[in-house]
Amino acid sequence: MLTETDVPALNSLFEKSHPLDVVKWAYAEYGEDLVMSSSFGADSAVLLHMATRVYPNIRIIMVDTGYLFPETWQFMEELRKRLNLNVWVYRTRQDPIAYLQSKGEKDPQYREDIACCCATNQNEPFDRAMRDLAPKGWLRGIRRRQAETRANRQFIEYSPRYRCHAISPLLNWTGREIHQYLKENDLPYHPLRDKGYLSIGCNPLSCTRPISAGEDERAGRWSGSSKIECGINLTSLDSSQL
Numbered sequence: 001m002l003t004e005t006d007v008p009a010l011n012s013l014f015e016k017s018h019p020l021d022v023v024k025w026a027y028a029e030y031g032e033d034l035v036m037s038s039s040f041g042a043d044s045a046v047l048l049h050m051a052t053r054v055y056p057n058i059r060i061i062m063v064d065t066g067y068l069f070p071e072t073w074q075f076m077e078e079l080r081k082r083l084n085l086n087v088w089v090y091r092t093r094q095d096p097i098a099y100l101q102s103k104g105e106k107d108p109q110y111r112e113d114i115a116c117c118c119a120t121n122q123n124e125p126f127d128r129a130m131r132d133l134a135p136k137g138w139l140r141g142i143r144r145r146q147a148e149t150r151a152n153r154q155f156i157e158y159s160p161r162y163r164c165h166a167i168s169p170l171l172n173w174t175g176r177e178i179h180q181y182l183k184e185n186d187l188p189y190h191p192l193r194d195k196g197y198l199s200i201g202c203n204p205l206s207c208t209r210p211i212s213a214g215e216d217e218r219a220g221r222w223s224g225s226s227k228i229e230c231g232i233n234l235t236s237l238d239s240s241q242l
């Protein structure tokens, strides 16, 4: 059983490991107490494919904020059928239209209060999922090159917020390696990727927009604000970071 003293050595080992070996280690360590999360975003097929090669019935948490693109549902359904995925959708408790009205959000394409919306519609369902499923290990698809908030992440990190270890097998992969894996395994990208969306979250333009050549991969997320993360990957839930 993993102890905190094992973590630094494993993290150092995983710097040079193939992501699939990290997934295999996670399954050997946590067995059925391993879950994964997926936004069914631009290149989510990579980790979904790796995880289900190792543990076909892994529980996959998807959050329905009420504001996802129809293309995301289409992509989830395509992958669900193709990889026989065991998807657990956790939905916001809010009615999407009623939420906007109650918060005085006048334009469905723009959020005045993104912190409140992400806390209510993204983080609450994910926190609920992690409480319900109570995993000991959680696979997630973050990569260091995606954002400055991810640059110093480690392969295994204890999350006091979820009381489990977060494991990030793809941490060191480049966009090129992601592309190669998708190609080698004949896996699809999210349908919006061809339209310039390299990171895909919710559908308001203030939350996800296509990016231009030369822009950072996540530049289209909460564009024009200092926000970089929806919050579920933060180890502690500090509302000032949402």
Ligand code: SF4
Binding pocket: 065, 067, 111, 113, 114, 115, 117, 118, 119, 121, 122, 201, 202, 203, 204, 207, 230
């Ligand atoms: S990404 Fe935008 S629409 Fe989605 S929960 Fe956060 S603020 Fe709300």
